[in-house]
Amino acid sequence: MLISVRVNGHVYQRDVPEDRTLLRFLREDLGLIGTKEGCGAGECGSCTVFLDGRTVNGCMVLAVEADGASVETIEGEAKDGVLSPIQAALDRNHAVQCGYCTGGMVLSVRELLQNNPRPTVEQIKEGIEGNFCRCTGYQQIIEAVLEVSGQLTPGAKGELKHV
Amino acid sequence: MSTSFKYLAPTTRAELLGVLADHGETAKLLAGGTDLLVNIRAGIARPAQVVNVKKVPGFSELALGEAGLTIRPAVTINDLLRSPLVRERFPLLASCAHDLASYQLRNRATVVGNVVNASPCSDMAPALLCLGARAVISSRRGQRVVPFLEFFQGVKKTVLRPEEILEEIVVPAASAGARGAYRKLKRIQGHDLGIVGVAVHKHAGALRLGISSCAPTPLLVEGLKESDPPEAAVAAARAAIRPISDLRCSKEYRAHMVEVFVRRLLQEVR
Numbered sequence: 552m553l554i555s556v557r558v559n560g561h562v563y564q565r566d567v568p569e570d571r572t573l574l575r576f577l578r579e580d581l582g583l584i585g586t587k588e589g590c591g592a593g594e595c596g597s598c599t600v601f602l603d604g605r606t607v608n609g610c611m612v613l614a615v616e617a618d619g620a621s622v623e624t625i626e627g628e629a630k631d632g633v634l635s636p637i638q639a640a641l642d643r644n645h646a647v648q649c650g651y652c653t654g655g656m657v658l659s660v661r662e663l664l665q666n667n668p669r670p671t672v673e674q675i676k677e678g679i680e681g682n683f684c685r686c687t688g689y690q691q692i693i694e695a696v697l698e699v700s701g702q703l704t705p706g707a708k709g710e711l712k713h714v
Numbered sequence: 715m716s717t718s719f720k721y722l723a724p725t726t727r728a729e730l731l732g733v734l735a736d737h738g739e740t741a742k743l744l745a746g747g748t749d750l751l752v753n754i755r756a757g758i759a760r761p762a763q764v765v766n767v768k769k770v771p772g773f774s775e776l777a778l779g780e781a782g783l784t785i786r787p788a789v790t791i792n793d794l795l796r797s798p799l800v801r802e803r804f805p806l807l808a809s810c811a812h813d814l815a816s817y818q819l820r821n822r823a824t825v826v827g828n829v830v831n832a833s834p835c836s837d838m839a840p841a842l843l844c845l846g847a848r849a850v851i852s853s854r855r856g857q858r859v860v861p862f863l864e865f866f867q868g869v870k871k872t873v874l875r876p877e878e879i880l881e882e883i884v885v886p887a888a889s890a891g892a893r894g895a896y897r898k899l900k901r902i903q904g905h906d907l908g909i910v911g912v913a914v915h916k917h918a919g920a921l922r923l924g925i926s927s928c929a930p931t932p933l934l935v936e937g938l939k940e941s942d943p944p945e946a947a948v949a950a951a952r953a954a955i956r957p958i959s960d961l962r963c964s965k966e967y968r969a970h971m972v973e974v975f976v977r978r979l980l981q982e983v984r
Contacts (some may be wrong), residue, residue, distance in 0.1 A: 681816025
């Protein structure tokens with residue numbers, strides 16, 4: 552089926568098999584490999600992308616369903632080579648280790664902060680519950696979100712302090 | 715994805731019902747896809763046609779009218795949670811929705827999809843049973859209304875015939891303002907399938923319990939009063955459940971946790 556999808560502002564037209572997922576479409580048809588496949592079953596969140604303004608698991612959407620829709624992937628997050636504030640906060644807070652979950656994590660954090668600019672720790676945990684990280688233990692990610700939402704600042708000795 | 719299917723996206727209700735009349739035996743309806751696409755990937759579902767219901771006008775409607783709250787097939791779990799009307803007037807629906815899956819899945823998963831799958835661990839079913847909700851079922855031949863108490867027929871089985879769609883869930887206006895909350899036992903704090911789920915509903919002196927993952931279908935326990943002692947509610951719950959032991963826990967643990975949750979919720983829901 553011929554579909555037309557806006558991805559990170561560019562409109563792509565492709566003829567895709569009807570059983571292709573949005574995840575595979577992004578990776579294999581468009582070469583946007585920042586979106587990762589982890590479980591392929593909607594559990595891990597490494598394929599998180601924005602579909603018409605809301606985060607979804609790319610493995611749980613058919614590419615044909617995205618016909619006419621607007622998709623944003625991690626490739627659209629940094630602008631002109633400059634990390635977004637969320638990406639920079641994750642970097643500063645050592646919240647990236649292997650990096651496999653990071654793309655999806657960044658987009659989930661973006662959606663969380665759009666809805667709730669100063670989330671509590673509990674709200675952060677809930678916002679990223681659909682994004683598994685097997686390296687960091689989440690603590691650094693939570694601190695990065697607290698920092699980027701203005702709730703943590705570096706102390707005199709470089710340690711982080713709650714505002 | 716190993717299987718191939720034909721993708722159909724009807725843009726009118728008549729077209730959708732026509733597709734179901736012609737292909738109901740071999741087709742699967744696609745709303746959120748969060749169960750269907752998993753099942754297709756695993757080879758459990760092998761539909762010849764996948765029919766997207768989200769393009770039908772009006773299917774995203776969530777509204778409170780004279781009959782009550784109507785939830786149509788494309789209404790997502792997060793649509794419920796974002797609705798101040800649902801949170802304030804139907805807190806039990808919001809409580810169940812809040813415990814369902816992860817944030818991204820709730821952006822996609824639908825209320826109707828959660829019940830038509832008829833999983834014993836359906837998170838929305840306990841609320842719908844307690845609230846006395848009805849299923850409005852449509853086919854090209856007409857419409858019928860089935861209370862949710864009769865909707866579930868067994869594990870993954872409902873009263874839906876191949877040519878039918880659950881077009882609307884109606885939560886009666888009379889249950890607006892009912893107090894209630896849901897507790898779900900999971901292996902982890904994050905998103906997981908329920909090991910046991912208990913809903914407590916208090917309204918106009920009556921006490922009801924909705925229980926998931928403790929029988930082939932989600933259960934409703936009726937006939938209790940708000941003024942009954944907790945022991946009465948616990949005894950009624952124990953009499954209703956038929957838990958099994960499986961890889962997630964033993965039947966004894968399930969029975970125990972139903973009791974724990976009933977007692978806690980009776981305290982919490984004032």
